[in-house]
Amino acid sequence: MRASASDLPLTFDDVSLTTGAATLVDRLSLTIGPGAPTLILGPNGSGKTSFLRLCMGLVSPSKGTVRWGARADSGPGRRAILFQKPVMLRRSAAANVAYGLAQADCPRGQRARRTEELLDRVGLLALASRPARRLSGGEQQRLALARALARQPEILLLDEPTASLDPAATRFVEEIILAAAHSGTKIIMASHDLGQVRRLAGDVVFLVRGRLCEHAASDDFLDRPATPQAAAFVRGDLVL
Amino acid sequence: MSETVSAWQLIATGDATLFAIVELSLAISLAAVAIAMVLGLPLGAVLALTRFPGRTAIIVVLNGFMGLPPVVVGLTVYLLLSRSGPLGELGLLFTPTAMIIAQALLVVPIIAALTRQTVEDLWLEYREELTAMGVGQGGRIATLLWDSRFSLVTALLAGFGRAAAEVGTVMIVGGNIDGFTRTMTTAIALETSKGNLPLAMGLGVVLIFLILLINAAAWGVRMWSEQRAG
Numbered sequence: 001m002r003a004s005a006s007d008l009p010l011t012f013d014d015v016s017l018t019t020g021a022a023t024l025v026d027r028l029s030l031t032i033g034p035g036a037p038t039l040i041l042g043p044n045g046s047g048k049t050s051f052l053r054l055c056m057g058l059v060s061p062s063k064g065t066v067r068w069g070a071r072a073d074s075g076p077g078r079r080a081i082l083f084q085k086p087v088m089l090r091r092s093a094a095a096n097v098a099y100g101l102a103q104a105d106c107p108r109g110q111r112a113r114r115t116e117e118l119l120d121r122v123g124l125l126a127l128a129s130r131p132a133r134r135l136s137g138g139e140q141q142r143l144a145l146a147r148a149l150a151r152q153p154e155i156l157l158l159d160e161p162t163a164s165l166d167p168a169a170t171r172f173v174e175e176i177i178l179a180a181a182h183s184g185t186k187i188i189m190a191s192h193d194l195g196q197v198r199r200l201a202g203d204v205v206f207l208v209r210g211r212l213c214e215h216a217a218s219d220d221f222l223d224r225p226a227t228p229q230a231a232a233f234v235r236g237d238l239v240l
Numbered sequence: 241m242s243e244t245v246s247a248w249q250l251i252a253t254g255d256a257t258l259f260a261i262v263e264l265s266l267a268i269s270l271a272a273v274a275i276a277m278v279l280g281l282p283l284g285a286v287l288a289l290t291r292f293p294g295r296t297a298i299i300v301v302l303n304g305f306m307g308l309p310p311v312v313v314g315l316t317v318y319l320l321l322s323r324s325g326p327l328g329e330l331g332l333l334f335t336p337t338a339m340i341i342a343q344a345l346l347v348v349p350i351i352a353a354l355t356r357q358t359v360e361d362l363w364l365e366y367r368e369e370l371t372a373m374g375v376g377q378g379g380r381i382a383t384l385l386w387d388s389r390f391s392l393v394t395a396l397l398a399g400f401g402r403a404a405a406e407v408g409t410v411m412i413v414g415g416n417i418d419g420f421t422r423t424m425t426t427a428i429a430l431e432t433s434k435g436n437l438p439l440a441m442g443l444g445v446v447l448i449f450l451i452l453l454i455n456a457a458a459w460g461v462r463m464w465s466e467q468r469a470g
Contacts, residue, residue, distance in 0.1 A: 056372055058368060058371060075374060076371070076372055076373070076374045079372075080372070081372045083368065083369065087365055087368075089366075089383070089387055090386075090389075090390075091387070092469065099383075100373060103379070131468065151373070
C-alpha cells in the first residue's frame with residue numbers, strides 16, 4: 001500500500017474547489033517543498049481547512065490538479081492529517097494508536113512497543129488504558145497526533161492543532177510537531193496565530209477568501225509583507 | 241388462583257416436562273439469533289456503507305420486514321421444506337432445525353435494519369478520519385461494527401425478543417411435537433386450549449422471566465463494557 005516514491009513537492013496547479021455556489025478555494029497555484037514547516041494563515045473562512053483536505057486528497061479539486069511528487073493519484077499512504085476535531089475511536093487510547101499502526105501496515109509483533117513509544121512521545125503513556133473518548137480535549141488532540149505519527153508520514157497536515165489549548169499544552173504540542181519536523185516529516189499546518197509563525201514556520205501561505213494572497217518565507221512575511229491584506233494581518237488588524 | 245399456585249409448584253419442583261420445553265425454546269431462539277447476527281450485521285453494515293441502484297428499495301423492504309407476520313414466514317418455510325417443496329429432500333420439516341431457520345428469517349431483517357441505521361450514523365462521524373487513514377471497505381465495516389457494538393446489543397436483544405415470543409412460525413414448521421419441537425409459546429397455546437392452565441401459566445412466567453433475565457444480562461454487559469471502553 002505504501003508507495004516508495006516521494007509525495008514531495010506538493011504542487012497545486014490552478015486549483016479551485018467549489019460546493020454548490022460557494023467557492024472554497026479559488027484558482028490556487030503553489031508548490032510546497034521539503035524543509036521547515038509551512039504554515040497556512042488566513043482569517044476564518046479563508047479556505048485553510050479546504051486547502052488541507054485537498055493536500056490530503058480527501059477531496060478532488062473542482063478544477064485544476066494537485067500533484068504529490070509527480071503523481072496526481074497518490075493514495076494517502078505517505079500522508080497523515082490531524083483534524084481540528086479529531087475522531088476518537090470507541091476504544092482505549094492505546095488501541096487508537098494501535099489502530100493507526102495497523103492501518104500503516106506496521107507488523108503485528110511491533111505494534112505494542114511502537115504504541116508505547118508513540119504514547120510516551122505525546123505524554124499519554126499513563127493514560128494508555130483510558131477510553132479515548134473520556135480524555136480531555138487537549139489529551140484527545142495529542143492522542144490524535146500520536147495516531148497520525150503512527151503512519152510515519154512524509155507529510156503531516158495539521159488543522160489548527162493548538163486552537164483550543166492553553167499555553168502549556170500548546171507548547172507541548174508544538175514541541176512534538178517540531179521534533180517530527182526535525183526527523184524529516186514535512187509539516188503543513190493551518191493556524192491563525194502569528195506567534196506560532198515566529199516559533200515554527202519556514203514559510204507561510206497566506207489565504208484570503210480562498211485565494212492565495214502571499215506565499216513567502218516566514219521572516220519576509222512577518223517583516224516585509226508584500227500585500228496590504230498580509231500587512232494588515234501582521235499588524236493585527238482585522239482582515240475580512 | 242389455584243392455577244397460579246400450581247404453576248409456581250411446577251417451576252419450584254423443577255418439573256421435567258416444563259424444563260425440557262424451556263431448554264428447547266432457548267436453544268432454538270439463541271441459535272436463530274446467532275445465525276441472524278452472522279447474516280444481519282454484515283448486511284446492515286454493507287447497506288450503510290455502499291451506494292448502488294436499488295439500495296433505497298432494499299432498505300425500505302428491510303424496514304418493512306421488521307414487522308413480517310410470523311405465520312407468513314412459517315408458511316413460506318413450510319412450503320420450501322415440505323416433501324414436495326424445493327428443499328423437501330432434506331427432510332427438515334417438523335424438526336428443530338426448521339424452527340431455527342424460520343426464526344432466523346424473522347430476525348435477520350430486524351438486526352440488519354437496526355445495524356444499517358446505527359452504522360450509517362457512525363459512518364458520518366468516522367468517514368473522513370478512516371478515509372484519511374486509508375482504511376479499505378472491509379476494514380471500515382469491521383471498525384464501524386466494533387465501534388457501534390454497544391448499540392448493536394440492543395438490536396440483538398430486539399431480535400431475540402421477537403424470536404422467543406413468536407408462536408406462529410414455530411407452530412407451522414415445527415408442528416408442536418411433544419418432546420421434540422414443542423416450545424414455550426406453542427405449549428402455552430396448546431395447554432391453554434386443553435384447559436391445562438397451570439402448565440400454560442408456568443411456561444408463561446418462565447418465558448417472561450427469561451426474556452427479562454437475558455435483557456438485564458445484556459444491559460449489564462453493555463454498561464460494564466461502556467465503562468471500560470468509553
